[in-house]
Amino acid sequence: TFMNIIIGGVLCGVGIGLAFTHNGSTGGTDIVAAMVSKRSNVSIGRMMIYCDFLIISSSFFLFYQIDKVVYGLVVTFLASFMTDQVINTNRQAVQFTIISRYWEEIATAINNEARRGCTVLSGMGWYTKHEVKMLIVMCRKIESVTIFRIVKSIDKDAFITQANVNGVYGQGFDMVKLKMKPSKNHDGLQEPAHAVPHDAIKQE
Structure with missing residues (x-):
């Protein structure tokens, strides 16, 4: 029975x-x-745990079978966990740091082929004492192979680092879900977050 619950919870979460x-x-x-x-x-899986936990727990007061409640909670946690894993797989992002003499060609190729933006930073290699250009690229994890292929096709000796990031927000990525607190004016009264400042209002 327990193996059926595990397999069913995993398949349910994937679906x-x-x-x-x-x-x-x-x-x-x-x-x-x-x-x-x-x-x-709040992730979808976590919210599913909150809702289903209340429903399954309340069933104890109808049937008084604690084993069925435990089985139901195990299915809920497994399904919610797998749901978040499947959803977040397509949303995971990585950050590339690329150092190469052909940084212009690499940046242009990433813009045109991978459809991702690049940020160019100036630095200095302390071993060679030469100035270098560094490219910072943000992309989805599933696009990392494309970035590697582009860089290696232009410069096989390029220095590349890849790091996982917890979240990327902005154009082309996720949106920030945050409620802004209303600001206070000079009189101590609250104003809407997008209110026009008093100094910007023209006196007639």
Whole structure:
């Protein structure tokens, strides 16, 4: 029974994750999870745990079978964990630091082929005492192979570092889900976050 629960929970979580990655849903409590996740930074899987935990726990007062409650909670945690794993696989980002003499060609190729932006930084190699240019590139984890292929096709001796980042927000990536606190004016009253400052209002 326990092995059936583990296999079923994993398959259920993978199915829900695939449905969400294609803008779908299963019509259950994951709809509530999707609505909350859209307005806050709470993940879909975590919100599913909150909802299903209350539902499954309350079933104890109807059937008084603690083993069924435990089995249900195990399925809930497994399904929620796998849902987050499937969804976050397509959202994981990496940061590349590329040092090469052909930095202009590499940056142009990344813009045109990978459709990603580059940031050029100036530095100095302390061993050679020569100035170098460094490229900072942010991309999805599934696009990292494309970046490696571009760099190696132009400069086989390029120095490359790759690091996983917890989150990338901005154009081409995720949006920051954060509620701004209202600011206070000179009289101590609260103003909307996007209110026009008093100094900017023209006196007539």
